[in-house]
Amino acid sequence: MTPDDEVPLTGGFVNDVVRVGDTVRRPPGERAAFVHALLRHLAAHGWPGAPRYLGDDEHGREMLTYVDGHVAAQERQPESVTSDESLRAVAVLVRELHELTAGTELAATAEVVCHNDLSPKNTVYRDTGAGLRPVTFIDWDIAAPGARVHDVAHVCWQYVGLGPSVDDVGEAARRVRVICDAYGLDHRRDLVDTVLWWQERCWRGIEAAAADGDPAMAALRDGGVAEQVRAAHRWTLDHRDALERALG
Ligand SMILES: Nc1ncnc2c1ncn2[C@@H]1O[C@H](COP(=O)(O)OP(=O)(O)O)[C@@H](O)[C@H]1O
Ligand SMILES: [Mg+2]
Structure with a gap:
């Protein structure tokens, strides 16, 4: 109750x-x-x-x-949420998080503190006059010391939607580049491999925890989430060269 x-x-x-x-x-x-x-x-x-x-x-x-605004939890989102401007603003927020934690005790021996679960579902958007723009990330449970590319790759996966629902690989690659440019990511060589690392870690993690009896993870598995992420992983592997070429 x-x-x-x-x-x-x-x-x-x-x-x-x-x-x-x-x-x-x-x-x-x-x-x-x-x-x-x-x-x-x-x-x-x-x-x-x-x-x-x-x-x-x-x-x-x-x-x-409580952060007032629009949480982008549904599959279909207004154009302003998915716009290049909002993608850039997400990347800038991530850069700010990293700059605020680089070299602090919180980051320990790592580069920065990573959020580790950045996605539209964990982002509050607000109308800034020019349409909805990201203002706040929520769901910080698994934040931890890490490398900059970890969050940037997770953002590319989640906000571009890298997976079988992409119908134009060139356009997806362009949006990945928009994120990397707005963040100012220097070393992009590891980016696609880090997306693959997240996707594999995610589906295997759900399967393992579900098999271990974790009810939330069992619900995700039974709802087909692990299989969807596994398909996204296969898709990224299949399009790895095109994505890497676009990053230059
Ligand atoms: N600080 C917050 N301000 C506004 N809404 C929030 C806040 N924290 C959580 N929510 C809402 O609750 C939902 C679930 O919270 P979240 O922290 O993402 O938990 P979960 O671990 O279940 O994903 C979010 O999708 C969002 O709609
Ligand atoms: Mg959440």
Whole structure:
């Protein structure tokens, strides 16, 4: 039973997330202490790209600021969400996250802190006058020290939709380049291989956790998600040369 003042938020696959007034309550992830320290660090710099961590509530759930706007959770999205301008703005936000964490204790010995789950479903868009643009990333549960290319490759996979639903490989490759240029990614040689690494890790991870009895992962597997990601992995392998050529 959900108390009257708790509004369930849909769009996520994994967690029971509710809204209470201007806050979001969600079960803390396995590495909550790290994530909370990260969110505090980003808040101290006044960065608008992440919600604020407000402490835990009486049920042990983390409290975050509710970020008003449009979460791009559905398959079909308004043109402004999928536009090159919004892609560029996503890449710029990722660059800001990386610059704010490079060389900090949070990044430890890695280049930066990566969000590790950047996708339209985890992005709040808002009308800035010129149409919907990304303003804030949510769902920071698996943020961790990592390499810049990890987040950039995940963005290319998720926001361009690299997989069998692409009907124009040249256009997909162009959009990958838009992301890399807006981010200012220096070393692009590993980009496509990193997309492949994410896709393989994702479908194998769902299958393994489901086989281990994780109910959320079993639901994803039974809903065909692991198979879809596996197909995306095959697609990227098949089009690897074209994508790499476009990156130059
Ligand atoms: N801080 C927030 N502000 C606004 N909406 C949020 C916020 N956090 C989560 N949501 C909403 O709740 C949904 C699920 O939350 P999310 O943190 O992505 O959990 P999951 O791990 O289940 O994907 C999101 O798709 C979004 O619609
Ligand atoms: Mg989510």
